[in-house]
Amino acid sequence: MQFTSLILSNVEVSPGYWRMRMTAPPECAASRPGQFVMVRVNGAIDPLLRRPFGIFDVGTYIPAQSGGQSQPYLEMLYRVVGKGTSMLSTLHGSDLLDVLGPLGRGFDQGSPDEEKLIVGGGVGLAPLYLLAKELATKSKVRLFAGGRTRDDILCITEFERLGVECYTATEDGSLGEQGLVTEALLRRLDHIQGRAAIYACGPHGMLNAVAGIAAERGISCQVSLEGYMACGVGACLGCVAPGHSHSPDTPDFRCVCTEGPVFESGELKWGE
Amino acid sequence: MQFTSLILSNVEVSPGYWRMRMTAPPECAASRPGQFVMVRVNGAIDPLLRRPFGIFDVGTYIPAQSGGQSQPYLEMLYRVVGKGTSMLSTLHGSDLLDVLGPLGRGFDQGSPDEEKLIVGGGVGLAPLYLLAKELATKSKVRLFAGGRTRDDILCITEFERLGVECYTATEDGSLGEQGLVTEALLRRLDHIQGRAAIYACGPHGMLNAVAGIAAERGISCQVSLEGYMACGVGACLGCVAPGHSHSPDTPDFRCVCTEGPVFESGELKWGE
Amino acid sequence: MKSAMKPDMSVNLAGMQLRNPVITASGTFGYGEEFAEYVDMESIGAFITKGLSLNARAGNPTPRIVETPGGMLNAIGLQNVGIDAFIAKKVPYFRTVNTPAIANFFGNTVDEYAEMARRLNEIPEVSALEINISCPNVKQGGIVFGTDPDCAASVVSACRAVTGKPLIVKLSPNVTDVVAMARACENAGADALSLINTLIGMAIDLNKRRPILANITGGFSGPAIKPVALRMVWQVAKAVKVPVIGIGGIMNAVDALEFMLAGASAVQIGTASFINPGAAQKIAEDMEAWLVANGIDDIKSMIGALES
Amino acid sequence: MKSAMKPDMSVNLAGMQLRNPVITASGTFGYGEEFAEYVDMESIGAFITKGLSLNARAGNPTPRIVETPGGMLNAIGLQNVGIDAFIAKKVPYFRTVNTPAIANFFGNTVDEYAEMARRLNEIPEVSALEINISCPNVKQGGIVFGTDPDCAASVVSACRAVTGKPLIVKLSPNVTDVVAMARACENAGADALSLINTLIGMAIDLNKRRPILANITGGFSGPAIKPVALRMVWQVAKAVKVPVIGIGGIMNAVDALEFMLAGASAVQIGTASFINPGAAQKIAEDMEAWLVANGIDDIKSMIGALES
């Protein structure tokens, strides 16, 4: 779906991280956690390509004034890293955005009797909030949030409000325990008696480690990947990632925008 | 001079015509009427080139609040015609602009005992207000303002406040007399006893007609030209206009941005 | 001004009657079906498949794409399903839309090109063939077919010999003399010429001190290349008798109409479909609206109508 | 990180010692003096004059310039004051600045090129010559010198014979094989190669149904062309022994450093000076700041340091 969205708010929630709420057509309420949108930052040719962002949240807003006509909205949580995201951060309420989405394959809920272990690195948390919202209605959910410094640990309050138990770790020790969040994940896994399932999004190194842990322990694991995207609809073949049987001689590429961005970690080829 | 300017206001003064006031360094107070600035619409590469605009007015602004520190400003009057000017019209107070100027050669005052006849077509009025301000302190000044419709007749009140007598003409007769403003000019010229001098800015056809009238009657005439400008500083040689002795075999090109934009009409080559 | 009238948007391209001159470019529109949600397939003149080869190709490692000022580079590496899977999985969709499908293809030898043309010729759902000659000739030290008139002519002749379908040859812009290439292809039997394919470009990551694309160089497309494309279309259209299809940086109806003034009988929409998946339909609609607003009753009157 | 230290920004270009690798490109910096208000001339490595010819040239009719997506076209028509007025009116300024002046020049025949080289060779204030070979050879049916290796080599040899000053040859990008052109010029005696000159482009005014430029086509420059320029610099720098000067769409220090990684020993700033007359100085300063921030003590270590 392609639609024009009115920005409702755009606020910096942590240094360099912004949360944007914008109007959306009613169909967006059915977005699967892990799906994404492609946003055209402005109508000029600089930047030229749309930018992909996970769907952080969807909801319905009832304006206090103005007759109370309800308005579906969509939220993104984004980090300013380059030209496109810094332009996004200068937009204001009532500016318009051209949006394509929801796109891609989101997370699979799995079965309710598993303990849900959500692992997010930095802005990788973005698509995990909507996931936690869904999972927390049926299962015990724990969040493992990692980052370089405390500025990279986002929206923990929101997760806690869902009843999610949160573990945080930062590389510099400025928030939570010092080190990688996978250590807390491992400790938790050692204690789990029943079944568990991992859902992860974050830097490739973190996903690699999480996929390794899941494989070793035979736990189901879904990861949300990034890829350099031009189209978001499976046409440019720019965004591909190597599938598990990939090798230079027997190439096996998966299309991140249509077959993903969420994959079973076992579907993919991981490094060491 | 290159400087960063803070937009103080940007308002539509007539459908499609905007007046922007922006801060300027003190040196700009000495801008000659007819000089121009080159404005970079934004920091992206679309649009790539700066856009040239005449200096409509300069002054000093004393904020009512905030300690009353005085602030020199510069004004432009511009018409939305394409990409750059439509982006300009979306800017707000407190946005920043990158400005180069004042550039070029402005109008020559001439001698005070001449009757000053200022002829402007549409947004061609832009550089003539500062001129009228200067001339009106010493001489009798008359303004002949023409346009297609009444929307193209700009800022007459401002000129009248200077004590300038204003004649207006529109092609569709929606304001002032119907027809070309050169007719009113011709009638005035028939009545003038003493010396007169013409100062004109507007579409090329109008300047051509005015230059013809001036030549025929032996009246001094300065015109302000436009040219497609890339640099504004005499380096690209894009903006040139044919000088009076120009022919394909003996080319004679004048650099509009440095030798102009104001020329004695006799310096230039005119069509028929 | 006859502003109430509906203008004739149809063009004839090498024997194909297209409802309008807007075609989606190879590699930017999948196999058609990917865009069904965004484009009414019967609102455009034709669509062109991703470049096809005898065997499936997996393409290059990533990164495969990078944005550049006003454009993008791609080094997809001609990833495609191969002719057999194409017939089995992609062609059935073509039957469901009443719009000509054009198959873009390539090979690494003259024989491979001819074999592909022969195979594609047998598919009734394929209305025309577009030869991508911007590929290296593995038998001749890797010289790119599309940069040498003799090489290109031999590919075109070999394909011509095995197909009666309209044969479009897609020219590379990475040449000194695009007119010489165009004439060679015309003489070898091309029914139409499409241009331009991508320029060759490169982007570097300063901090990593590495090329951004895994393939080092890539094909340069998008609005940035439009001035080069327009110039080449104008040069070629003056020099050949067969129709020319204009490609390169077309983002809107004004761009498309400019290519037609320069001599193009039709246009292809490439990178624009990434930015706006509905671009091709919108461009066709806006072109018609422009004709209406300007009282022009036949789009064909725009072809080559540049005054200069 | 040795961030307190001032890095060595100097480069040696064909025997000239430049204080830094930033040079202003021909046709975009007048004769130097035009920019004195905006650029401290002693903050840049060298400056290059507008292209010079034996006789003054008035250039093309207007419009001569048009903006395109991310770039611009120019068809100035090589307007210049001619060699005599150059010596009388422009050279005196060169004495006042302690920065090498490089004279860019062209001709319509091999003899004219050689005569220009001879005349320029006699001017002590001119530190080096840059040959613009993107001009038509009037004696050979208008074929552009810079698109034929033999033509180019004959120009370079003829100039080489009459000057001992550093001889830079500026390559045209409008060729199939820029490496072949580079090698031909190197073998003919070039001390350095600069690239790229402008691509050839065209723009059309739909409503007027006319080309926008009076000259119909024009030279395409600016950020849009950077990917093509970077690719060609990388190709040529790998293939030749003489130093290469990178040109094309350089807007900032990051762009400039990317060209150096690709193999350029120095860079030229063209269109950027129109958008920001102080661009060259700012780029030189920012390059130095980047080296400091990255603990690099010698800019020369960046030349060709691309890992691939």
Ligand SMILES: Cc1cc2nc3c(=O)[nH]c(=O)nc-3n(C[C@H](O)[C@H](O)[C@H](O)COP(=O)(O)OP(=O)(O)OC[C@H]3O[C@@H](n4cnc5c(N)ncnc54)[C@H](O)[C@@H]3O)c2cc1C
């Ligand atoms: C499916 C998906 C979901 C994403 N969700 C989020 C999110 O919720 N929040 C968030 O902050 N970021 C997210 N990202 C990353 C985000 O898209 C990039 O940070 C952003 O595109 C950078 O744009 P820029 O112009 O600021 O950076 P620049 O570096 O200036 O961008 C230049 C080019 O890089 C591309 N690019 C750069 N990084 C990436 C990347 N990681 N993935 C894809 N393209 C990239 C841009 O599309 C652009 O073409 C997601 C990426 C993908 C693929």
Ligand SMILES: Cc1cc2nc3c(=O)[nH]c(=O)nc-3n(C[C@H](O)[C@H](O)[C@H](O)COP(=O)(O)OP(=O)(O)OC[C@H]3O[C@@H](n4cnc5c(N)ncnc54)[C@H](O)[C@@H]3O)c2cc1C
């Ligand atoms: C010395 C001078 C003074 C001017 N003063 C004023 C003024 O005070 N108020 C005003 O409204 N306009 C003025 N103009 C015209 C103004 O510069 C153009 O209308 C404006 O550049 C159009 O930009 P755009 O992006 O909106 O239009 P587009 O058509 O999108 O511009 C595309 C390109 O055309 C160029 N361009 C288009 N028209 C002109 C033109 N007439 N002159 C130079 N370049 C042009 C732009 O620089 C740009 O590169 C002046 C022009 C000159 C040369």
Ligand SMILES: Cc1cc2nc3c(=O)[nH]c(=O)nc-3n(C[C@H](O)[C@H](O)[C@H](O)COP(=O)(O)O)c2cc1C
């Ligand atoms: C991602 C991508 C893939 C492409 N794949 C092909 C291809 O397989 N065959 C082909 O002939 N052209 C291919 N092209 C070239 C386009 O069809 C078109 O010629 C080019 O992009 C220029 O047009 P544009 O500027 O409108 O994109 C591809 C272009 C892009 C951007």
Ligand SMILES: Cc1cc2nc3c(=O)[nH]c(=O)nc-3n(C[C@H](O)[C@H](O)[C@H](O)COP(=O)(O)O)c2cc1C
């Ligand atoms: C207006 C203009 C005039 C130019 N004149 C010349 C010239 O006289 N001689 C020459 O060798 N190159 C000339 N060039 C080419 C530039 O020197 C440079 O090679 C080209 O613009 C690419 O660099 P850029 O993208 O940084 O502008 C000119 C370029 C422009 C834009």
Ligand code: FES
């Ligand atoms: S982004 Fe184009 S195929 Fe995935």
Ligand code: FES
């Ligand atoms: S605008 Fe560049 S010389 Fe006048």
